[in-house]
Amino acid sequence: MQTTQQSQPHRVDGKRFELEALPWLDDVYRFALSMTRDEADADDIVQETFLRAYRSWHTFEPGSECRKWLFTICRNVFLRVRERERKRVDCGGDDAQLETLAAVRVSVAAIGDGAEDLFSRLDLAPALERAIGELPEVFRSAVVLVDVEGMAYNEAASILGVPVGTIRSRLFRGRRLLQEALIEYARDAGLVVTSGVPCTGVS
Amino acid sequence: MDCLEVVRQLWDYLDSELTDEAMARIHRHLAQCRQCYPQFDFERTFLDAVAATRREHPAPNLIRRKVLAKLRKAGLDL
Numbered sequence: 001m002q003t004t005q006q007s008q009p010h011r012v013d014g015k016r017f018e019l020e021a022l023p024w025l026d027d028v029y030r031f032a033l034s035m036t037r038d039e040a041d042a043d044d045i046v047q048e049t050f051l052r053a054y055r056s057w058h059t060f061e062p063g064s065e066c067r068k069w070l071f072t073i074c075r076n077v078f079l080r081v082r083e084r085e086r087k088r089v090d091c092g093g094d095d096a097q098l099e100t101l102a103a104v105r106v107s108v109a110a111i112g113d114g115a116e117d118l119f120s121r122l123d124l125a126p127a128l129e130r131a132i133g134e135l136p137e138v139f140r141s142a143v144v145l146v147d148v149e150g151m152a153y154n155e156a157a158s159i160l161g162v163p164v165g166t167i168r169s170r171l172f173r174g175r176r177l178l179q180e181a182l183i184e185y186a187r188d189a190g191l192v193v194t195s196g197v198p199c200t201g202v203s
Numbered sequence: 204m205d206c207l208e209v210v211r212q213l214w215d216y217l218d219s220e221l222t223d224e225a226m227a228r229i230h231r232h233l234a235q236c237r238q239c240y241p242q243f244d245f246e247r248t249f250l251d252a253v254a255a256t257r258r259e260h261p262a263p264n265l266i267r268r269k270v271l272a273k274l275r276k277a278g279l280d281l
């Protein structure tokens with residue numbers, strides 16, 4: 001955690017900060033909102049993120065990816081702010097391959113007449129957004145960074161401060177949970193008639 | 204390369220997180236396997252749908268203004 005010096009602020013190249021950091025405000029807000037799921041909290045986190053970014057602008061390496069740098073700060077701010085929701089979610093180890101198999105089992109159950117059909121006949125966006133919001137935080141942050149923000153595993157790993165293998169397993173588990181939620185939604189809408197495959201892991 | 208191997212690496216493949224060689228092998232398998240292709244197609248469509256949720260939340264103007272105000276207060280000359 002970097003400490004900011006109060007008394008002697010660094011000279012900041014305001015123009016550069018404005019040109020490189022500020023354009024990511026929407027992205028940082030979206031990321032903050034994905035973590036907090038609360039607009040007022042996201043609001044605070046975004047302000048704090050940019051304030052810290054400004055104060056530690058001298059640590060930003062020119063030419064590196066500013067969005068990733070800001071996300072890392074944002075993530076740290078979020079972790080600091082979040083003292084209550086501290087329950088540890090068990091990620092079930094790093095056996096990502098089992099998660100993959102489980103995910104595929106779920107999706108196979110849903111395929112039926114074909115994925116296109118399922119996705120095109122039903123407007124899944126609202127259900128999907130809700131399902132993302134309801135994911136436990138560890139899975140949500142992995143899904144948001146990789147699947148929504150389009151980051152590589154190693155970028156997401158560096159922002160979240162975990163090994164790449166952990167990102168993979170969280171990501172795959174998160175995707176599986178999303179698929180389960182979607183399939184449930186589709187079933188409620190009468191689009192999937194299978195009873196679903198219980199995902200108790202692969203033994 | 205058998206189907207199980209493909210299925211195990213399907214997410215990594217979709218995420219382009221494999222070596223070029225592995226990517227090519229899976230690509231070839233998918234092109235000719237009737238069992239794996241629908242799964243691939245499903246996962247891809249699913250990931251597209253997840254990615255499509257992205258555009259939903261531009262930062263409200265109020266937040267933008269608050270951020271700018273805070274930065275000005277901290278000394279940024281805008």
Ligand SMILES: [Zn+2]
Pocket residue numbers: 205206209232236237238239240
């Ligand atoms: Zn196959």
